[in-house]
Amino acid sequence: MIEVKGLTKTLPNGRKLLNGIDFTVKKGEFVGILGPSGAGKTLTLRCLNGLLKPDAGSVLVEDEHGKKHDICQISKKQLRHVRERIGVIFQGYHLVKRLSVLENVMIGRLGQISTIRSLVYGFTDKEAEEALLALEKVKMAHLAQNRTGSLSGGEMQRVAIARAIFQSPTLLLADEPISNLDPSNAKVIMKLIRPLSENIPVVGVFHQPEMTAKYCTRVIAIKDGQVVYDGDPKLSNKTLEDIYGEELAQMEQYEHAVPTPEIVRI
Numbered sequence: 001m002i003e004v005k006g007l008t009k010t011l012p013n014g015r016k017l018l019n020g021i022d023f024t025v026k027k028g029e030f031v032g033i034l035g036p037s038g039a040g041k042t043l044t045l046r047c048l049n050g051l052l053k054p055d056a057g058s059v060l061v062e063d064e065h066g067k068k069h070d071i072c073q074i075s076k077k078q079l080r081h082v083r084e085r086i087g088v089i090f091q092g093y094h095l096v097k098r099l100s101v102l103e104n105v106m107i108g109r110l111g112q113i114s115t116i117r118s119l120v121y122g123f124t125d126k127e128a129e130e131a132l133l134a135l136e137k138v139k140m141a142h143l144a145q146n147r148t149g150s151l152s153g154g155e156m157q158r159v160a161i162a163r164a165i166f167q168s169p170t171l172l173l174a175d176e177p178i179s180n181l182d183p184s185n186a187k188v189i190m191k192l193i194r195p196l197s198e199n200i201p202v203v204g205v206f207h208q209p210e211m212t213a214k215y216c217t218r219v220i221a222i223k224d225g226q227v228v229y230d231g232d233p234k235l236s237n238k239t240l241e242d243i244y245g246e247e248l249a250q251m252e253q254y255e256h257a258v259p260t261p262e263i264v265r266i
């Protein structure tokens, strides 16, 4: 479970970027955060990961033993430990292109092994097998030895998901994980993320209400640094208009303008 209470972030000039964000996400939930540009979605996600310290509020995250930590208050060392179990999937994948696919998956657990072992990539055969299993889950095991830089965007995101799975996370965060992908790859990624929420809470920032309606179990909308909607992932047109305002027309134009790509396997 992750419990977010009263997150507030204010600029020195008095502008409130986050203005009392509250929500709880339980195991079994895949929550999509929506909202217009500049609403505070990414800042919220960064607070959930301990990358940004709010001025006020708390973020309670469970470690692998089920113990809750307020990541806004704990020491840097404790935060490093908690973050070893927070899987994050990014829009830009964050993989090391010169390494193999399998090595990139193993990076997910580097923080959990001793410094000496990590310096020489000292993983055991059992760990390598587990990494391969993670790759099988995302249907990428056949490319385990390939150079990551040779993969397509959709394939890279699948490797990033395998890396997060190998981390044995207690929480999974996704920062616009499908924004760089064509519609068919975006669906593949959503279908891979959703079952992960059976065992851990999953929270992602998205720009595609049609995708969160289909794959998320719940949607939270943020506008002007505040939660303005929290509930059913299928939003009515009225709610979408309330959330996005004039941006909605641009989004609809964009959706209709995106051609379905031809998939040619080379």
Ligand SMILES: Nc1ncnc2c1ncn2[C@@H]1O[C@H](COP(=O)(O)OP(=O)(O)OP(=O)(O)O)[C@@H](O)[C@H]1O
Pocket: 011, 017, 035, 036, 037, 038, 039, 040, 041, 042, 043, 044
């Ligand atoms: N370091 C910073 N200094 C000043 N303002 C910032 C900083 N980081 C973010 N902001 C502002 O905070 C607001 C919220 O930013 P955030 O990145 O969370 O938006 P967002 O909802 O993720 O938007 P988008 O969908 O466009 O990515 C924006 O107006 C942004 O310009």
